Amino acid sequence: MPEPVSFLENIFERGHVFLTRLSSRWDAHANRRTIVILLLVGTITALSYVYVIQPPESFPVDTLISVQKGQSLAEVAKSLQEAGVVRSASALHVFVKLIGSERNVHAGDYIFKEPRDLFSVARALVVGAFGLEPFRIRIPEGATTKEMAKIFGRLLQRFNSENFLAQSAQQEGYLFPDTYFFLPNITEDAVIQAMRQNFDQHIAALRPEIASSTRSLSDIVIMASLIEREARNSADRRMISGVLWNRIDRGMLLQVDVSFLYTIGKGTFELTNKDLMTDSPYNTYTRKGLPPTAIGSPSLDSLQAAVHPTKSNYLYYLADRNGVTYFSKTYAEHLRKKRLYLGT
The missing domain is CATH 3.30.1490 (Dna Ligase; domain 1)
Known part of the structure; x- marks a missing residue:
């Protein structure tokens, strides 16, 4: 018969072994759960990190x-x-x-x-890697400030066309047509200054001749803007310049169709008799002299043509539908050529 103490010790020993085994099993289970939790937390953290550093789907590309x-x-x-x-x-x-x-x-x-x-x-x-690169913007010869505003407004994100038109109201004809390189955040005022400075640089060589003539710079710019629209090549520009100055010097109406493009947006072959009688200071069929402002921005060639017209006795000219220009000294001759080349 075992001793009571030995019996109790045996019971406690077996119980200890059982509890130890149970505890070990519990600890192993707890460790596995902890590892799983840590892995989940790590995975979530990693995914969150990846998510956070990635650009948003709506990332504003090419936006200031x-x-x-x-x-x-x-x-x-x-x-x-x-x-x-x-x-x-x-x-x-x-x-x-x-x-x-x-x-x-x-x-x-x-x-x-x-x-x-x-x-x-x-x-x-x-x-400070701003990423700003200049835009290449071409302003065509003869463009009006309204046409320029549309071009700039389409290409420059911060450009306010209304502000540009308000600030350039007195600059028609003086914003030189050229290819410009402007940063996307340029202001309307800076655009106007750059274009006006370009004009001043191009007109500088002609200023002494203009100053010594009977024509003002304003008259030259306005005349050049008409020539720009009326002629297609240098020779015609100088010939047409001579004709128009001849008509002005004789007190005749200029009767150029291109001014209607500026006011009502119609070209020569779209005009009606009613259009020709439109009450406007730009209507050279009813008002003598030059229009009050230029009707666009003339090229250097047109400015030179306005300063250096070809001397002639021509008072009339017309262009056929192919752009060929015919000159006449008398109205009767002009009418004959009109019937011959235009069928009217």
């Missing part, structure tokens, strides 16, 4: 994004999140501080040609 001077990093980050540049303002705040500091953020206009991840956006802010 402004960072205002004096904005805090928190304000900048919030505005970029609202603009769809980054997914998380907080994450951008952290990234900027990791690679630089709040004071390193460069104010200005940014443009991204393709979606950028969070790190790339943060780096752009810190190093």
Whole structure:
């Protein structure tokens, strides 16, 4: 018969073994659960990290994004999140501080040609990689300020066509037609200044001759704008210039059709008798002299033609539907050529 103490010790020993085994099983189960939880947390964290740094689906490609001077990093980050540049303002705040500091953020206009991840956006802010590249913009010869406003408004994101037209109201004919390279954030005033400066540079060589003539710069620019629309080549420009100056010097009506393009948008072969009687200061069929302003921006060749007209006794001209120009000294001769070449 076993001793009571030995019996109890045996019971406790067996119980301890059982509890130890149970505890081990419990610990193993708990460890596995902890590992699973940690893996899940890690996976979620990794996926969240990947999600946060990736560009939003609505990333504003080729859109000007402004960072205002004096904005805090928190304000900048919030505005970029609202603009769809980054997914998380907080994450951008952290990234900027990791690679630089709040004071390193460069104010200005940014443009991204393709979606950028969070790190790339943060780096752009810190190093001032604005991404701005000039647009190549061609303004055709003879273009009006209204036509220019449409061209600039289509290509420049911040361009306000109404402001441009208001500021250029007295500049018709003085904004030189040319190919320009403008940054997308250029202001309307800066565009006007650049184009007017270009005009001044081109007209500089002609100023002494204009000053010594009986014509004002305004008259030359207006005449050149008519010539630009009326003629297709240099020879015709100088001939037509001579005819129009002859008519002005004789007190005759200019009777040019191109001024109607400026006022009612109709060309020579679209005009009606009613159109020819339209009450307008630009109607050279009813008003003597030059129109009150230019009807577009003349080329240098047209400006030169206005200053250096071909001397002749011609008072009339017409162009057929192929653009060939015929000149006449008398009205009777003009009518004959009109019937011959235009069938009217």
